[in-house]
Amino acid sequence: MRLLRMFLVQARMNFVWYFRRDGEMIFWTLAMPVFFLVLFSFAFSSGPNSGSSKFLVPGIIGAQVLSSGFWGVGVMLATFREKHLLRRVYVTPMPPWIFFASLIVYRMLLLAAQAVILVSVGALLFHVRLAGNPLEILAVLLLGTATFVSLGTIIGALARTTESANNVASILTVPLAFLSDAYIPIDRFPHAVSSALRLLPSTQFIDTFRDVSVYGAPLTGYGVWLAALALWTVAGAAISARTFRWV
Amino acid sequence: MGKSHAVDQAIVVENLVRRYGTLAAVDGISFGVPPGTIFGLLGRNGAGKTTTLECCIGLGRPTSGTVRVLGLDPTRPRDLAALRPRIGVQLQATSLPEKAAVREVLELYAAYYGIPSRAEEMAARVGLDDKLDRQIAQMSGGEQQRLALALALQHDPDVLFLDEPTAGMDAFGRRILWAEVERLRDAGKTIVLTTHYIEEAERLSDRVCIVQRGKIVAEASPAELVARHGGDATVTIAADGFAPDDALRRLGTWTQTGVQWTLATHGEPGLALAAVVTAANAMRAGITSLDMHHPTLEDAFVAITGETLGEQE
Numbered sequence: 001m002r003l004l005r006m007f008l009v010q011a012r013m014n015f016v017w018y019f020r021r022d023g024e025m026i027f028w029t030l031a032m033p034v035f036f037l038v039l040f041s042f043a044f045s046s047g048p049n050s051g052s053s054k055f056l057v058p059g060i061i062g063a064q065v066l067s068s069g070f071w072g073v074g075v076m077l078a079t080f081r082e083k084h085l086l087r088r089v090y091v092t093p094m095p096p097w098i099f100f101a102s103l104i105v106y107r108m109l110l111l112a113a114q115a116v117i118l119v120s121v122g123a124l125l126f127h128v129r130l131a132g133n134p135l136e137i138l139a140v141l142l143l144g145t146a147t148f149v150s151l152g153t154i155i156g157a158l159a160r161t162t163e164s165a166n167n168v169a170s171i172l173t174v175p176l177a178f179l180s181d182a183y184i185p186i187d188r189f190p191h192a193v194s195s196a197l198r199l200l201p202s203t204q205f206i207d208t209f210r211d212v213s214v215y216g217a218p219l220t221g222y223g224v225w226l227a228a229l230a231l232w233t234v235a236g237a238a239i240s241a242r243t244f245r246w247v
Numbered sequence: 248m249g250k251s252h253a254v255d256q257a258i259v260v261e262n263l264v265r266r267y268g269t270l271a272a273v274d275g276i277s278f279g280v281p282p283g284t285i286f287g288l289l290g291r292n293g294a295g296k297t298t299t300l301e302c303c304i305g306l307g308r309p310t311s312g313t314v315r316v317l318g319l320d321p322t323r324p325r326d327l328a329a330l331r332p333r334i335g336v337q338l339q340a341t342s343l344p345e346k347a348a349v350r351e352v353l354e355l356y357a358a359y360y361g362i363p364s365r366a367e368e369m370a371a372r373v374g375l376d377d378k379l380d381r382q383i384a385q386m387s388g389g390e391q392q393r394l395a396l397a398l399a400l401q402h403d404p405d406v407l408f409l410d411e412p413t414a415g416m417d418a419f420g421r422r423i424l425w426a427e428v429e430r431l432r433d434a435g436k437t438i439v440l441t442t443h444y445i446e447e448a449e450r451l452s453d454r455v456c457i458v459q460r461g462k463i464v465a466e467a468s469p470a471e472l473v474a475r476h477g478g479d480a481t482v483t484i485a486a487d488g489f490a491p492d493d494a495l496r497r498l499g500t501w502t503q504t505g506v507q508w509t510l511a512t513h514g515e516p517g518l519a520l521a522a523v524v525t526a527a528n529a530m531r532a533g534i535t536s537l538d539m540h541h542p543t544l545e546d547a548f549v550a551i552t553g554e555t556l557g558e559q560e
Contacts, residue, residue, distance in 0.1 A: 002361040009358040013344075013351055021346040021382075083342040091304050091338075092359040093331040247306055 006094055010102035018076070019110065029114060033060050034121050040183060041126055053126030058213045059182040061115050062144065062206035066176055069148025070155060070169040072107045077156025078165030081245070090246040104149050111145060131216030139219070140212050140226075144205040147229045150236030151201070157244040176202045181210070201232040256315075257282040257406055257437040258303060263312035265298050272298040274461030275312070280439060280454075285432050287452030288441040289548070291556060295461040296441035297339060300410050303439065304336055316406060332360060335404035337395045339411045339441075345384040349375055349394055352383075353401060360402035369397040374423050389416040396424055400431070407431060409440040413447060425451060443556050449544040457551055465551045469544050476550045477542025480516035482523050483509045489532035491523075498522060507536075516541060 019025050037053070037060050045052035080086045089099060122128035130137065152169075159165035177183055180202035186194040197203050204225040211217040219226075258280040265273040273295040280286040288296040301307035302314050305321040317333060319326035343352055353366035370376045373393040383391060392415060399407060409428070413421045428438055428451055442448050448455050449469045457465040457472070465472060479499065485507045495501070498519050499512035512519045520539050527534055549555055 006358045006361070009355050013347065013355050016351065017344045017346045084338065085342060085344065087306055088336075088338060088343075089359070091306065091331060091334070091336045092356065093328070093361075094359040247301075 003095070003098060007098050007102055007105075010094075010098060011106050014102055014106040015109070018106075029064070029110060030117060033064055033114060033118055036060055036183075037118060037121060038125065044184075053122055054128050054214050055185065055210070056183070057118055057122035057126075057128050058210035059206060061111075061118055061141075062180070062202070062209055063173075063177040063182040064111060064114050064118075065141070065144045065205070066148050066180075066182075066202055067169075067173050068107045068111055068145065069150070069152035070173050072110070072152070073103060073149045074152030074155030074159075075162065075165045075169050076103065077153065077244075078159040079162045081156075081247075082162045086246045096246075100153075104145075107149065108142075108145055111141070115141065128214060130213055132212045132214075133219070136219040137209075137213045140205070140209045140222075143226060143229050143233070144209060147201055147205060147233045147236070150233045150240065152236075153240035153244070154236055157240045176200065179203075181206045201229055204228055255282075256280060257317060258286070258439065259313075259315045260299065260303070261313045263299060263302060263314060264310045265295075265302060265307060266310045271310075271461050273302070273309075276458070276461070276463050277312075278456055278463065278466060280437055282437050283432065283435045284453040285428065285438045285440065285451050287448040287455045288439070288458050289443070289445070289448040289452075289455050289544075290441075290458035290552075291443055291554065294458040296458050297410055299458070300408055300439060300441055304334060304408055305330070332402065333405045335399035335402065335407045337392075337399040337407075337409045337412050339414065343383045343391065343394070345382065347383050348380050349383075349386075350379040352394065353397060356398050356401055362402050365401055369401050372400070372427065373397045374419070387417075389420040392416050393420050393423060396427065400427070405436060407436055407438045409438065411441055411443070413442070413444065421447075445543070445545045445548060445556055455544070457548060459552045459554070465547075472547040472551075473542050473544055476547035477544070478546055478550060479511035479513055480519070480542060481509055481511050481538075481540045482516055482520045483507060483536075483538040483540075484523055484527060484534060485536040486527045486530075486532035486534040489527050489530060489534075492526060495523060495526055 019029075037056055040056050041053040044056075077086075119128070119130060155165050155168050159168060179186065179197050180200055181197075182202075186197050186203065189197070198207070208222045208225050212219055212222070256279040260279070261277045263273050263276045264271060276295070276299055278286070288299060290296050298307055302309050303316050303321060305327040308322060314321055316330055319330045321327050321330060349370055350366045353369055354364045357364035357366070366379060367376065370379050373396055375390065375393055375397070378386065378390065386394070392412065396409075396412065399409070413424055416424065425447070428440070432438055432453075440451065452469055454466065455469050455472060456463050465476065467475065487506070489508060491501045491508060491510070495510070498514060499510050502509050502511075510519060510523065516539050520537075524534070524537070545556070
């Protein structure tokens with residue numbers, strides 16, 4: 001009960017402090033992805049039903065998963081440390097996992113809201129339909145979120161300052177969004193390049209998520225990639241746990 | 248400092264060393280704090296006070312030496328977990344989330360400690376009762392410090408660690424904090440505070456440690472430090488035609504600078520002052536200036552360290 005209350009209060013405060021009262025956050029997480037969806041849908045397509053929106057809806061959701069992990073968790077943790085917030089909570093009886101869990105759950109709920117908005121806009125404006133099994137879609141989304149939160153935490157663990165965390169997150173997120181099948185199909189690159197890009201966890205996640213969600217592919221065909229994502233998650237968590245500093 | 252007092256002391260620090268690279272921030276510090284007392288670590292910024300305090304609360308790892316707080320070893324995870332609910336901490340330059348409101352922060356910390364939220368009561372105790380819904384970013388540094396104090400106190404800890412608690416506070420905040428600290432000591436709590444304000448150390452501490460370059464250079468009650476190191480009380484008089492007679496010379500040592508005579512006395516400077524004035528009047532010397540100086544902790548500090556605390560940031 002005590003831990004549950006701790007978790008719930010912390011998660012609620014995360015939402016109020018870092019989202020509801022932060023106009024910039026609301027813009028970047030809710031308005032910007034929709035703007036991208038609409039802009040790219042028209043830019044890349046010859047008409048509303050050309051299929052580019054169908055590609056973009058899961059792609060943009062996938063890109064948001066990446067930035068959730070790298071910025072929402074990684075840079076956030078570095079900021080918390082730089083502003084001496086971590087030291088302060090470290091001397092309280094709150095178990096560290098509660099702190100991480102509440103941050104991750106808050107970002108997951110935010111992602112869920114982002115996904116719902118993007119899917120709705122996709123359905124209303126561009127007739128994109130979710131074709132897969134909802135539980136399988138959710139499972140892939142959760143695994144992908146776990147992977148990038150876990151990798152993002154490494155940034156939070158190793159970056160000495162908010163500025164360096166920010167730089168690392170930018171260097172990772174922006175190219176990855178373009179090289180991982182999120183905004184533009186990597187099939188258009190030479191075969192050797194696209195094969196190499198499929199070794200990236202971001203590509204593995206976004207491709208699986210797209211195939212399962214809008215193309216209705218059964219999850220059973222993606223065992224290797226799911227295993228790879230699970231491995232990235234465990235590796236990221238292990239590195240973070242060994243290197244994370246509260247002070 | 249022997250090992251025998253380990254049991255009855257709330258805090259025992261023995262031969263504590265903390266090195267950062269080749270620099271020893273703390274270089275062999277030992278002290279004990281009896282329960283129910285206020286212990287002050289006084290020194291300039293960078294003297295090693297904060298590092299010492301951090302080693303007591305698990306934020307810093309001693310390079311060598313031992314620390315026990317309530318018999319627990321903060322370097323052992325299990326002990327630290329048992330210790331955390333029993334200590335309250337106000338850190339130097341704690342920053343709280345900018346968009347957080349006073350009430351929310353108190354609620355969150357109540358949840359951390361598994362106690363009912365006492366936001367209203369705690370805000371009133373630190374004079375923030377009209378600012379419960381104010382966000383951190385809209386509060387002054389002193390108000391934030393007072394909130395930090397409330398967060399340290401809310402769960403009624405046995406031992407309180409205050410790191411430069413009044414730095415940046417106005418006179419109002421300082422009065423509130425001092426009153427709280429004294430009230431807590433009277434309620435049997437043990438308090439460790441670091442400060443570079445002489446006045447604060449003198450007013451609050453039952454015992455003061457003067458810390459210089461990672462070492463303790465003096466430890467005693469403020470009154471003892473002043474008596475031992477503060478030097479003589481002085482009476483200074485400038486009066487036309489004044490010269491100390493034999494009776495006045497028996498009060499202490501006289502020195503003359505121009506028309507000004509200064510008496511350094513071991514005795515009660517008030518009585519010496521009265522005698523000087525009486526004598527001057529008897530000599531029909533017109534007094535143009537008169538001054539009495541009681542030795543203070545600051546005099547003791549300067550005598551011990553060869554440095555002043557002065558204005559530093």
